[in-house]
Every structure is written in C-alpha cells, then in structure tokens.
Amino acid sequence: MSTFEQAAGRLMVALDYPTAEEARGLITQLEGIPCYVKVGMQLYYAVGPDFVRELKKRGYRVFLDLKMHDIPNTVRGGANSVTRLGVDMFNVHAAGGLKMMAAALAGAEAALAGDPSLAMPTIIAVTQLTSTSQETLNQEIGIPGTMEDAVVAYASLAKQAGLHGVVASPLEVQAIKKHCGNSFKTVTPGIRPAGSAAGDQFRTLTPGDAMRQGTDYIVVGRPITEAKDPRRAAELIIEEMKEAW
Numbered sequence: 443m444s445t446f447e448q449a450a451g452r453l454m455v456a457l458d459y460p461t462a463e464e465a466r467g468l469i470t471q472l473e474g475i476p477c478y479v480k481v482g483m484q485l486y487y488a489v490g491p492d493f494v495r496e497l498k499k500r501g502y503r504v505f506l507d508l509k510m511h512d513i514p515n516t517v518r519g520g521a522n523s524v525t526r527l528g529v530d531m532f533n534v535h536a537a538g539g540l541k542m543m544a545a546a547l548a549g550a551e552a553a554l555a556g557d558p559s560l561a562m563p564t565i566i567a568v569t570q571l572t573s574t575s576q577e578t579l580n581q582e583i584g585i586p587g588t589m590e591d592a593v594v595a596y597a598s599l600a601k602q603a604g605l606h607g608v609v610a611s612p613l614e615v616q617a618i619k620k621h622c623g624n625s626f627k628t629v630t631p632g633i634r635p636a637g638s639a640a641g642d643q644f645r646t647l648t649p650g651d652a653m654r655q656g657t658d659y660i661v662v663g664r665p666i667t668e669a670k671d672p673r674r675a676a677e678l679i680i681e682e683m684k685e686a687w
C-alpha cells in the first residue's frame with residue numbers, strides 16, 4: 443500500500459487557465475500536495491516561460507505540454523529551448539515520425555552538453571489523443587485498424603527513437619507496457635472520477651482503474667479545476683489512486 447505522498451507524486455494537475463493569476467490560485471489551494479503540474483498551450487501561450495521558471499523556483503515538477511509537431515530541425519530547436527528552461531517533462535506528437543522524435547532527443551542532449559547543471563527531461567510522445575474515438579481514427583484521421591494497434595505502433599516508434607514514454611489513454615497502458623517494457627513510461631489523461639462529466643474526452647477511466655492498469659502518471663484537469671472545492675477533489679483522487687496501488 444502506498445502513502446498519500448507517493449500517490450500524489452503520480453498525479454499531474456493540468457493548469458489549463460488563461461492567466462498566471464488563476465493558475466497561482468489553484469496552486470495555492472493545492473499547497474503541500476506534492477503533485478506534478480502541467481502547463482499546456484492555453485497558459486504557456488498567454489504567460490510564456492517566466493511562469494514555468496516561477497513554478498520551478500517554487501519546487502514543482504513541471505510537465506510542459508506543448509505537443510511539438512514540426513520538421514525535425516524545428517523540433518530539435520524547440521526541445522533545446524524547453525530543456526534549457528528546466529522542465530521535468532515535455533511532449534511531441536509521435537505522428538511527426540521517427541526522425542522528428544529523435545531530433546527532440548538530440549535537442550535536449552545538446553542543451554545538456556551546453557549546461558551540465560541541467561537534467562535530462564522525460565520526453566514523451568502523444569500516440570492518439572484521448573478525445574479520439576475508434577471511428578474518428580479510421581474515418582477522419584485515416585488510420586485503419588484498432589485504436590490499440592495504432593497506439594502501440596506509435597509507442598514502439600517512440601521507443602525506437604529513444605524517447606522515454608508516451609501519452610495515451612489508460613485503456614492502452616497494458617498493451618504499451620507489454621510491447622515496450624514496464625520501464626517505458628505511460629502518462630494518461632482521459633481521467634474521470636465516477637460521476638464526473640466526460641466533456642470532450644472519449645477514452646476514459648477512473649483514477650483507480652487507471653492505476654490498476656499500471657500507468658505511471660495520471661493527468662487530471664477539469665475534474666479538479668472546475669470542482670467547487672479543488673483541494674478536496676484532488677485529495678479524493680489521490681485517495682482513490684492510493685487504494686488502487
């Protein structure tokens with residue numbers, strides 16, 4: 443059985459806000475809970491790298507979720523910049539291909555070579571967004587076959603590129619671990635505590651069920667940020683994770 447702190451360390455709270463003030467408001471409410479925080483495009487495009495530096499100064503582990511997807515040279519540069527910023531984790535789209543993912547790793551390595559005080563961030567690839575259904579995958583995106591096969595194929599490619607793990611739904615965790623090994627990290631959004639609205643998420647599980655699938659981290663946004671009492675909502679999620687350990 444895990445402790446509350448151990449379980450909290452595997453929760454990533456999505457700071458999906460338009461201003462630093464609102465993000466700080468949530469952080470203040472979650473004070474003392476040793477969770478990861480995720481800065482995504484809404485907050486980063488509004489407030490930029492200074493807010494990430496502020497989070498690092500305050501001792502948070504930061505997942506910078508910018509989902510890079512561009513030509514290899516551009517992604518190498520982007521990965522270099524975010525590594526120099528000192529983030530603990532960042533992501534790219536696996537759909538960018540092997541060379542693009544390898545370029546992300548090379549960009550991070552170049553940053554480390556230039557500044558030995560930096561640590562290698564965990565670099566992960568988005569396989570298929572958790573808002574994507576089987577039907578959307580086949581009919582709109584144009585990838586045939588099952589969602590699980592598509593996710594596993596991208597995960598295998600990410601591993602081949604030297605990345606450290608993937609973003610996927612909790613429903614695919616077991617297949618990813620089976621094909622890529624247990625130490626290959628899975629970061630799973632699409633988390634919905636029982637009774638909470640799915641919203642635009644399609645491939646979902648509860649926090650407890652996601653942990654039982656063997657995921658490394660769960661990502662939670664609105665079930666915490668839109669709760670009447672966000673601290674209580676986060677505590678209940680961590681308790682559920684802890685029970686399922």
Ligand SMILES: O=C(O)c1cc(=O)[nH]c(=O)n1[C@@H]1O[C@H](COP(=O)(O)O)[C@@H](O)[C@H]1O
Binds near residue numbers: 456507573610
């Ligand atoms: O890379 C991500 O973090 C991500 C990938 C994915 O496939 N699905 C997904 O929901 N996310 C992010 O995870 C968070 C989920 O938020 P909620 O749906 O509000 O819990 C959002 O910040 C999304 O941008």
